[in-house]
Amino acid sequence: MADPLYRKIATQIKNEIKEGNWKEGESIPTEAHLSEQYTASRVTIRQAIKTLVEQGLLERIQGSGTYVKEHKVEHNIFELVGFTEEMKKLNKEPVNKVLDFQLMTPTEHVRSMLHIGEEEKVFYIRRLRIVEDIPYVLEITYVPVSMFPNLSYSTMQGSKYDYIEREVGMKIKESYQEVIPILPEQEIAEALTVDESMPLLKIQSYSVLDDGTIFEYTESYFKSDEYRFKLKASRP
Incomplete structure (x- = not known):
C-alpha cells in the first residue's frame, strides 16, 4: 500500500x-x-x-x-559534571584525544590560579573532546604534580573526575567558572576544525576539593555550533 x-x-x-x-x-x-x-x-x-x-x-x-530543531549539546553551567559524564548521560560515547601531556614549570598566572609555590611543577594536559568524530571542546588543564604524582597519559584518555574521585579518593566540591566569548587563534581553530571567524565560548575555571584545596585550573574552548549553555536565574 x-x-x-x-x-x-x-x-x-x-x-x-x-x-x-x-x-x-x-x-x-x-x-x-x-x-x-x-x-x-x-x-x-x-x-x-x-x-x-x-x-x-x-x-x-x-x-x-x-x-x-537544533541538536546542540545543552550544558547546565550550574552543574559540575565532566565532559565524559555529560556525554554518557546523553547516550553518546566520547573520545578524549590527548594532544599534549607534559611536566612543566607553570606561568605566574597558572601558579596564582592553583595557589602553588614557585618551585612546584604541574602537569600540562591538552585534550580534544570528540563525539561521533566531531571535535566539541579543546581543553587545556593544569594540575599540581604534588597532588597527582601518578597521573598519566592513559588516565587522561578517560574521565579526569572519575580518576580523581574513584582512584585517588578525593571528593570534588565545586568549580568557579568565567565564560568569555572569543574569536579563536589559528591553533585552536585548527584543532576544532572551525574558521578563525567563528566565535567560540572560552571557559576559564578552577575546581576545588571538599577541603577547599584547588586541584585544577582549566581553559576550555567550546564550539558555538555544537554547544549551548543553559542558565537558570531565580528572582530574589
Whole structure:
C-alpha cells in the first residue's frame, strides 16, 4: 500500500533538512508556501509537520512558530559534571584525544590560579573532546604534580573526575567558572576544525576539593555550533 501524501511530504522535508537546505534553528516556510510547493492542502502540510515534530526534527515554540530543531549539546553551567559524564548521560560515547601531556614549570598566572609555590611543577594536559568524530571542546588543564604524582597519559584518555574521585579518593566540591566569548587563534581553530571567524565560548575555571584545596585550573574552548549553555536565574 502506498504511503499517504503527508508521509511523502514529511520525507521530502526530512531530506531538505539532511541536505542543509533547512538550517537548524531557523523557522520553516509558511503553511501557504509549503502547500503551494508540494501541491497539497494545508491540512496535509499540517499533518506532515506534526509527524516531523513527533520525530524530533522540528519543534513548535508557542507564540513564535515552528523551527528546525537544533541538536546542540545543552550544558547546565550550574552543574559540575565532566565532559565524559555529560556525554554518557546523553547516550553518546566520547573520545578524549590527548594532544599534549607534559611536566612543566607553570606561568605566574597558572601558579596564582592553583595557589602553588614557585618551585612546584604541574602537569600540562591538552585534550580534544570528540563525539561521533566531531571535535566539541579543546581543553587545556593544569594540575599540581604534588597532588597527582601518578597521573598519566592513559588516565587522561578517560574521565579526569572519575580518576580523581574513584582512584585517588578525593571528593570534588565545586568549580568557579568565567565564560568569555572569543574569536579563536589559528591553533585552536585548527584543532576544532572551525574558521578563525567563528566565535567560540572560552571557559576559564578552577575546581576545588571538599577541603577547599584547588586541584585544577582549566581553559576550555567550546564550539558555538555544537554547544549551548543553559542558565537558570531565580528572582530574589
